[in-house]
Amino acid sequence: xxxxxxxxxxxxxxxxxxxxxxxxxxxxxxxxxxxxxxxxxxxxxxxxxxxxxxxxxxxxxxxxxxxxxxxxxxxxxxxxxxxxxxxxxxxxxxxxxxxxxxxxxxxxxxxxxxxxxxxxxxxxxxxxxxxxxxxxxxxxxxxxxxxxxxxxxxxxxxxxxxxxxxxxxxxxxxxxxxxxxxxxxxxxxxxxxxxxxxxxxxxxxxxxxxxxxxxxxxxxxxxxxxxxxxxxxxxxxxxxxxxxxxxxxxxxxxxxxxxxxxxxxxxxxxxxxxxxxxxxxxxxxx
Ligand code: SIN
Numbered sequence: 001x002x003x004x005x006x007x008x009x010x011x012x013x014x015x016x017x018x019x020x021x022x023x024x025x026x027x028x029x030x031x032x033x034x035x036x037x038x039x040x041x042x043x044x045x046x047x048x049x050x051x052x053x054x055x056x057x058x059x060x061x062x063x064x065x066x067x068x069x070x071x072x073x074x075x076x077x078x079x080x081x082x083x084x085x086x087x088x089x090x091x092x093x094x095x096x097x098x099x100x101x102x103x104x105x106x107x108x109x110x111x112x113x114x115x116x117x118x119x120x121x122x123x124x125x126x127x128x129x130x131x132x133x134x135x136x137x138x139x140x141x142x143x144x145x146x147x148x149x150x151x152x153x154x155x156x157x158x159x160x161x162x163x164x165x166x167x168x169x170x171x172x173x174x175x176x177x178x179x180x181x182x183x184x185x186x187x188x189x190x191x192x193x194x195x196x197x198x199x200x201x202x203x204x205x206x207x208x209x210x211x212x213x214x215x216x217x218x219x220x221x222x223x224x225x226x227x228x229x230x231x232x233x234x235x236x237x238x239x240x241x242x243x244x245x246x247x248x249x250x251x252x253x254x255x256x257x258x259x260x261x262x263x264x265x266x267x268x269x270x271x272x273x274x275x276x277x278x279x280x281x282x283x284x285x286x
Contacts, residue, residue, distance in 0.1 A: 007023045008021060008022070008023045008024055008034055008037050008038070009021075009022040009023050010022075010037075010041045010044075010045075012045060013045075013047075013049070013242050014241070014242045015149075015239070016146040016148070016149035016239070016240055016242075017045060017046050017047055017144055017145070017146035017149070017240065017241070017242045017259060018045055018046070018047045018048075018049065018144060018242030018244070019041055019044070019045035019047070019048055019049070020048075020049045020050075020051065021038060021041060021048050021049065021050050022051075024038070024050060025053070026050055026053045026055060026059065026063050026251060027053065027054055027055055027056070027059050029062065030066065035066045038066065039066070039067060042067065042127075042253060042255065043200055043201050043255075046144070046146060046148070046254065046255045046258050046259045047144045047242060047244075047252065047253070047254045047255065047259060048252070048253050049244065049250060049251070049252050050250070050251040050252075051247060051249065051250055052247075052249045052250075053131070053249050053250070053251045054249060055131055055251065057087070057088045057091055057275065058088070060091065060129070060131050060251075060275055060277060061088065061090065061091070061277065063129070063251065064129050064277040064278075064279060067126075067127055067129075067253065067279045068126060068127070068279040068280060068282060069279065069280045069282060070090050070277060070278070070279065070280070071090065071125045071277065071278030071279060071280045072089075072090060072280075073089070073090050073091070073092050073277075073278065074089050074090070075092055075106070077093055077104050077105065078099075078102070078104070079099035079100070079102070079104045080104070081093070081095065081097055081104060081133070081134075081273055087275075090277060090278075091275050091276065091277055092105070092106060092275075092276045092277075093105030093106065093273065093274070093275065093276070094106055094107050094108075094130065094272075094273075094274040094275075094276050095108060095134075095271075095272060095273040095274065096108040096109050096268065096271065096272050097134075097271050097272075097273055105273070105274075106276075107263075109268060110263075110265045110266065110268070111262075111263060111264060111265040112211065112262055112263040113209070113210045113211040113262055114143075114145060114209045114210050114211060114232070114235070114236055114260040114261065114262040115171075115209045115210070115211035115212050115260055115261065115262070116207065116209055116212070116256045116259075116260050116261075117256045117278070118188075118256070119169045119171075119190065119192065119207070119209065119212050119213075119256075120169045120170055120171040120187075120188035120189055120190050120212050121188050121190055122190055123280075123281055124192075124256055124281065125256055125278040125279060125280060125281060126255065126256060126257055126278075126279045126280060126281035126282075127253055127254060127255050127256060127257075127278065127279040128253070128254055128256060128276065128277075128278050128279075129251065129252065129253045129276065129277045129278070129279070130142070130250075130251075130252050130274045130275070130276050131250070131251050131252075131274060131275045131276075132246045132247065132248055132249065132250045132252075132273075132274050133248065133273040133274065133275060134248065134271045134272060134273040135246045135247070135248060135272055136266040136267055136270035136271070136272050137267070137270060138266070138267070139264050139265050139266030139267065140246065140263065140264060140265075140266035140272050141243050141244060141245050141246065141263070141264045142243075142244045142246070142252070142261055142262070142263050143241050143242070143243045143244070143261060143262045143263070143264070144241065144242045144243075144244065144254055144259050144260075144261045145235050145236055145240050145241045145259060145260050145261070145262075146205075146240045146241075146258070146259055147196070147205030147206045147207060147235065147258045147259055147260060148198075148203050148204070148205045148258050149239075149240045150205075150206045150231075150234055150235040150237075150240050151195060151204050151205055151206045153234075154206070154231070154234060155234075158227065158230060158231060158234075161227055162194040162195065162216070162227065162231070163194070163195055164194075164195075165193075165194045165216050165217065165218070165219070166191045166192060166193055166194060166216070166217040166218075167191065167192060167193075167194045167207070167208045167213050167215070167216055167217070168189070168190075168191050168213070168214050168215040168216065168217060169188075169189060169190050169191065169192065169208075169212045169213050169214065170187065170188070170189045170212060170214045171187060171188050171189075171211070171212045172187045191217055192207055193207060194206070194207060194208060194216065195207060196257060196258070198255075198257050198258050199257070199281070199283040201258070203258065205257065205258035205259075206231065206235055207257075208228065208231060208232070208235075209232070209235075209260045210232040210236070213228060213232075215228075216228070235260065236262075243264075253279075257281070
């Protein structure tokens with residue numbers, strides 16, 4: 001056990017979600033006390049931001065491991081961004097940079113509706129980390145909505161309709177539209193509790209989103225659609241959202257168990273490059 005060496009400050013960014021962590025240089029191994037403190041801040045605020053970091057890929061994996069087992073990803077890019085001669089296993093590129101007309105990373109272009117990462121799979125990752133390397137001059141902000149605050153304030157009549165139910169999720173990797181049949185054949189589908197109890201905080205959060213949730217188990221679609229629409233509108237209210245404006249060198253970690261996120265549009269003529277890692281959920285609640 002090493003002693004705390006930092007003067008870590010935790011600065012909340014909104015009333016419900018997001019906190020900036022100041023006073024830590026993440027390129028250096030952290031003390032056990034600092035690791036415990038950033039984990040507590042992560043549980044308390046669902047999204048944590050470290051500004052002005054300069055990390056190698058090894059550093060990024062080490063920082064990710066402070067929060068739990070690193071999620072397995074092996075999608076080596078066909079083309080590497082300038083300045084990179086390799087991308088380590090379990091690091092994914094999010095980028096619109098193109099080589100020979102092909103994006104070098106995933107989720108390349110423009111706006112994305114609110115979603116929880118991998119909710120369309122059986123055991124979605126607990127958390128996702130992004131480290132910004134190149135950003136456009138404007139746009140490409142990432143918005144985070146608190147599923148806790150949305151559940152805590154949901155109209156009791158709507159609560160009664162969804163508590164204890166399971167929601168159905170679908171994602172077509174070839175398109176950002178719900179099941180529109182375009183794009184690639186690849187898709188994922190799953191069902192999970194509509195209201196998720198966080199395995200560490202014990203709090204309840206709405207666990208549905210506009211991009212991927214397509215229905216409610218045991219309920220006809222025409223009955224479910226207006227309920228889902230009203231709940232998405234409630235979840236995305238500005239008072240529950242932290243909007244992150246990226247700077248180069250930001251490291252941001254979000255909790256997929258209790259928050260959803262979206263991305264604003266950005267110029268297709270400007271480059272955006274992020275390195276992405278994930279933390280596995282070691283207690284699948286479903
Ligand atoms: C994501 O939705 O996982 C990507 C967010 C971003 O590119 O800002």
